[in-house]
Amino acid sequence: MKLGKRLAGLAMLALTLGFAGQAVAAEPIKIGVYLPLTGQNAFGGQLELEGIQLAHKQMPTVLDRPIELVVVDNKSDKVEAANAVKRLTERDKVSALIGTYGSSLAMAGAEITEKAKIPGVGTSCTNPLVTMGKKYYFRACFIDPYQGAAAATYAYETLGCKKAAVLMDMTNDYAVGLANFFIRSFKKLGGEVVGSLKYSSGDQDFTAQLTELIAKKPDIVFMPAYFAEGAIIMKQARELGATFRLMGADAMDNPDTVKLAGKAAEGFLHTTFPYDPTMPTMSSEAKKFTEAWKAAYPEKDTNVNGALGYNSYFMIYDAIKRAGSADPEAITKALAATKDLVTPLGTVSINATHDAEMPVGIIEYKDGKRVYVGEVTPKQ
Known part of the structure; x- marks a missing residue:
């Protein structure tokens, strides 16, 4: 009788531990997003958020865990940007950050990210100072x-x-x-x-x-x-x-x-940046992004800001997958090692200064329309 009770107890314990293991496996990985959704830079921030949300829709889980986006409006203000990152890292306990449109806003946020030791990926912040001397901050774009x-x-x-x-x-x-x-x-x-x-x-x-x-x-x-x-x-x-x-x-x-x-x-x-729906030649990844965007936002044209938001999410997703962990330090190391990642913006690698290496596109407005006329390799 005692043996039967003991076996029953062990079975119940195993079942309980099994449920606990499932609960841990299902715990979401939080990715913070801080963008200008109001204020001077709101239009760009909203476009980038739509790209991030599209990527999240296509890649909602990683390592058998759901990804949760925590979005905060930095209001196109430097102080608000710093406060947004502080909230995301201290209160929301995110594993990584995306943001932001606007170099001044990104510089303010990057300082807080660095102290919190949480990796961040800037969307379209092109000023060199955003990543200069930073261990934890990266960007999905080229620099100024x-x-x-x-x-x-x-x-x-x-x-x-x-x-x-x-x-x-x-x-x-x-x-x-x-x-x-x-x-x-x-x-x-x-x-x-x-x-x-x-x-x-x-x-x-x-x-x-x-x-x-x-x-x-x-x-x-x-x-x-x-x-x-x-x-x-x-x-x-x-x-x-x-x-x-x-x-x-x-x-x-x-x-x-x-x-x-x-x-x-x-x-x-x-x-x-090297993406536009009018590109004379478009990669398979760019075509996939364009088709997915049109399905998700049929009333809006595809745009480069949306592609940058998409890429920022994809870079973090790829880093978590390669690291096999949602630990911020592991994600940071994986982001730094990003090489030849095929994206809608071409093949992207992260260099020693944490900047994305990619071509520079040129747009010209002709007969009331924006036309992607090609790419240029700068002579510096």
Whole structure:
């Protein structure tokens, strides 16, 4: 009788432990997301979130555990970005982070991530300072020295521009950095920079700066602006009779750029990441992403920000899978070892400075449409 009770007890204990094991296996792996969902950069943040959510829908589990997204709005503010990361790492206990659109926001968040020793993957934050000296922060995009050099190379060699000027937001780290990298590269190529003019975030009237630029007669003006301000600059430049080409960077890569600028966008150029639905040649992974996006968001065009959000999630998913663990240190090591990962943005590898290596695409606006005209390898 006693033996029977003992066996029954052991069976119950085994069953209990089995249920406990299932409970542990089913415990979600939390990935934090901090993006600007309101404020100046909200449009870009929302597009990236849609890409992240699409990737999560396609890859909802890893290591036989569900993945849980914990999303926080950084409100396009540096202090809010730091607070968002603090909340995600301390309260929500995430294993990894995705974010953010906007280099200034990412720099604020990266400092907190580094102290918390939680790996983070920046979506479209291109300023070198985001990852500089960081052990735990990575990014899914190229960096501004590379992008600025690509813009200068395309302007000088492909377009044949010999005289350039820049117009930049002096209050924005992204704009200041890109403008300086463009200037340095354009001069190195043999070009002349005839002017460097400034404005502040939120300005609506650029007449004074544009009038001065027209007087300096550059062949091209590089303006690393966000799309809303960039569209205003385009309109005012054409109203003033400017004949120089205007060129922007990845922050201009937005479905609403041509809607806001209208006819003034004709001939406008900007650098971008190597994905676009108008690409003359598209990889199988890019095609899969495009088809999945259209199925998930039939009312919205595919876009590069969505692809970057998708890639950021995919990089973390791949790192967890290769590490065989959701431990932050293990994920960090796996992210650093990412090599030849086939993605919608091409084959991505993470280099020694934790930046993604990929080509630079060029968009030109023709007949009211954005056209992917090709890629450029910068001469730095």
